[in-house]
Amino acid sequence: xxxxxxxxxxxxxxxxxxxxxxxxxxxxxxxxxxxxxxxxxxxxxxxxxxxxxxxxxxxxxxxxxxxxxxxxxxxxxxxxxxxxxxxxxxxxxxxxxxxxxxxxxxxxxxxxxxxxxxxxxxxxxxxxxxxxxxxxxxxxxxxxxxxxxxxxxxxxxxxxxxxxxxxxxxxxxxxxxxxxxxxxxxxxxxxxxxxxxxxxxxxxxxxxxxxxxxxxxxxxxxxxxxxxxxxxxxxxxxxxxxxxxxxxxxxxxxxxxxxxxxxxxxxxxxxxxxxxxxxxxxxxxxxxxxxxxxxxxxxxxxxxxxxxxxxx
Numbered sequence: 001x002x003x004x005x006x007x008x009x010x011x012x013x014x015x016x017x018x019x020x021x022x023x024x025x026x027x028x029x030x031x032x033x034x035x036x037x038x039x040x041x042x043x044x045x046x047x048x049x050x051x052x053x054x055x056x057x058x059x060x061x062x063x064x065x066x067x068x069x070x071x072x073x074x075x076x077x078x079x080x081x082x083x084x085x086x087x088x089x090x091x092x093x094x095x096x097x098x099x100x101x102x103x104x105x106x107x108x109x110x111x112x113x114x115x116x117x118x119x120x121x122x123x124x125x126x127x128x129x130x131x132x133x134x135x136x137x138x139x140x141x142x143x144x145x146x147x148x149x150x151x152x153x154x155x156x157x158x159x160x161x162x163x164x165x166x167x168x169x170x171x172x173x174x175x176x177x178x179x180x181x182x183x184x185x186x187x188x189x190x191x192x193x194x195x196x197x198x199x200x201x202x203x204x205x206x207x208x209x210x211x212x213x214x215x216x217x218x219x220x221x222x223x224x225x226x227x228x229x230x231x232x233x234x235x236x237x238x239x240x241x242x243x244x245x246x247x248x249x250x251x252x253x254x255x256x257x258x259x260x261x262x263x264x265x266x267x268x269x270x271x272x273x274x275x276x277x278x279x280x281x282x283x284x285x286x287x288x289x290x291x292x293x294x295x296x297x298x299x300x301x302x303x304x305x306x307x308x309x310x311x312x
Contacts, residue, residue, distance in 0.1 A: 005144045009135055014125040016135065020147050022117045024154040026110040029117045030087030032153055033108065037188030037210065039065070042149035045142040048075070049239050053187060059084055063092065068239065079106070094123065102130045156211050166206065168215040170223050171265060175216035178265045179207050185247040186210040227260065230268035237273070238303050245271050245300045255299045273303055282310065 008017040022029050032038045040053040048067035051074070055063045064078040076097035082105070083091035090108040107122045125131040171178055183189040189209035197203050197218075205216045210233070235241045248271070249255055252264035259270045273279060280295065282288040287310050294309035295301065 005140065005147055007135075007140050009131065012128075014128045014131040016121075016123045016125075016131060016139070018121045018143060020119050021113065022119060022147075022151065022154055024116055026112055026117045027087045028154060029110050029119060029150075030090075032150055033090065033110075034086075035188070035190075036063075037183075037186060037190075038153065040187045041211070042146055042153050045138075045145040046149065046236065049237055050187075051243075057081065057084065070237070070239075102126060102133075104130070104134070153211070166213050166215050167229075168217055169267065170217050170219045170225075172221045172224075173201075173218045174265065175205060175218045176202055178263075178267075179205060179209075179216055181263070181265075182209045185244060225262075225266040225268060227256070227262075227268045230260065230270050232270040232272060234272060234274040234276075241271055241273060241301055241303070257299060258296055259298070259301050261299075272301060276301075279303065279306055279310075287312065 005018055005020045009015070032042065034055060034057050036053040036055045039055070040050040043053070043065065044050060044067050048069055050065060051068045052064065052066040054065070055061075059081055062078060062080040064076065066074055066076045068074050078095050078097065079093040081090070081092045083089065088110050092106055094104045094106045096102065103126065105124045107124075109120045109122075111118045111120070123131075123134070125134065169175075169178075179189070179191075186209050189207055192206040192208060192213065194205045195203045202218055204218070207214060207216065212231075233244055235244060245255075245261065248263045248269055249261050250264070254262045256262060256268070259272050261269050261271065263269065280288060280291045282291065290312060291306050291310040294306045298305070
């Protein structure tokens with residue numbers, strides 16, 4: 001099925017209806033629409049960075065997210081959940097915080113169709129003028145961009161569902177502290193399973209963070225991490241590189257060379273821009289060499305500095 005967003009806005013009703021098909025079951029699409037660690041990875045256009053996403057998924061609970069533009073301007077949105085029928089129907093209010101007097105009501109429906117899910121959003125505004133303002137704000141382009149990112153995220157979920165390998169991280173009896181830290185850095189996560197020592201202390205935990213499933217083991221001081229194994233984090237822009245770098249090097253972490261760092265638990269990470277391959281490649285070998293030379297001289301990656309070096 002062709003993955004295109006269809007938008008319907010009747011001239012005599014203050015409503016907007018959109019439909020889009022996704023190659024995933026409703027349960028997986030629902031998870032991406034209701035879990036903050038997944039929402040922040042796709043909701044909104046690519047040029048905006050999601051700096052906050054909070055979800056209290058219950059009737060009477062609510063959500064709030066904040067997008068930051070490249071110039072530093074921030075845009076907040078929030079709403080209250082009115083109806084929840086997982087994994088097929090979600091009704092909530094929607095408020096753009098720069099215009100709090102305009103309260104819309106969004107209804108999301110997810111229906112299994114043609115081996116995937118047809119997602120329909122129906123938004124009711126207080127007036128046709130408010131509806132038209134929403135339409136002319138770049139809504140369709142922003143939703144199309146976000147839905148493309150959701151496609152990619154759902155593809156990652158499919159890959160994980162068929163995976164048989166889960167990396168195990170050996171900690172010195174501080175696995176719970178490490179997991180909590182990673183949940184904070186990456187905007188949430190979840191425990192999938194745990195096991196305990198005879199005395200009740202945590203032995204292992206399988207958890208998911210930023211789309212990756214890992215196992216943590218409280219194994220004691222016998223083994224430690226080294227740079228031979230690291231976790232790579234793709235970041236959409238410099239602001240996210242700066243944020244993740246600062247969070248992971250804080251409180252005892254350490255910078256290393258060429259995008260590497262160690263967190264306070266000794267685990268190595270690579271913090272890179274999502275377009276690293278494009279950034280370092282060029283049809284002109286001299287330009288590519290200058291870009292690589294600039295990268296090799298850095299600790300935290302500076303995208304603008306690499307681009308300047310590449311341009312010569």
